[in-house]
Amino acid sequence: MKLRILGRGLVNGLKVTGIHVFRRPVTRPYPERHAYAPERFRGRHRLxxxxxxxxxxxARICPVNCLTVEGYRGDDRRFVLTAxxxxxxxxxxxxxxxxxxPPHCLTMGPEFEMATTSRPRLVEGVAELARSAGASS
Ligand code: SF4
Ligand code: SF4
Structure with missing residues (x-):
């Protein structure tokens, strides 16, 4: 009885393998082929x-307080971003x-490869975020 169940399981397993073995793979061999990011993907910010x-x-709405903004009001009464x-x-x-x-100057792009072994490198500033924005245009 047990052998019959085992045999049926084996046949069913081989049947499923046979169906899928010649189909095109649905996964991508990342990183050899770059992963596709959909249009509304939320990756690295762009400023x-x-x-x-x-x-x-x-900065006020960020639930984990990981965003900081600093600036001053210039002589022409316009605010200038410093950090x-x-x-x-x-x-x-x-x-x-x-x-x-409000002015929609902060967006999120498709970049997601930010892994590093250095904790301080995970803190990105104006230069990196602005460069990211430049890359979108
Ligand atoms: S900085 Fe990150 S955690 Fe904070 S509000 Fe923006 S996306 Fe959310
Ligand atoms: S204008 Fe946008 S990016 Fe600049 S401080 Fe206000 S919410 Fe943040």
Whole structure:
């Protein structure tokens, strides 16, 4: 009885293998072939520095306090951004900061390869985020 069940299981298993063995694979051999990021993928942030009005809305809404914004009001009464950092060791890519940004100068792009063995390197500043924004255009 047990042998019959075992034999049926083996035949069914081989049948499934036979069906799928000649089909095209549905997975990609990453990193040899780059992974596809869908249009609304939430990856590394992109910041258009000139459009930032230093309103702090993004920093205030961040649930894990991983975003900091600093700036000052210039002589022409316009705010000037002096520092903008995101700690990707804490960021959970929730998109709330992007939704809160009034001039839509903060967005999220398709880049996701940010792995590093150095904890401080996970903190990205204006230079990295602005470069990311430049890469989108
Ligand atoms: S995506 Fe979410 S966790 Fe990351 S900086 Fe924005 S609000 Fe904070
Ligand atoms: S919400 Fe937008 S405009 Fe306001 S500080 Fe953040 S990035 Fe700048």
């Amino acid at each position: 258009v520095v000139e459009d930032c009005v230093v309103c702090q809305a993004c 903008f950092t995101i700690d990707y060791g804490l960021c959970m890519f929730c998109d709330l900061c992007v939704e809160a940004c």
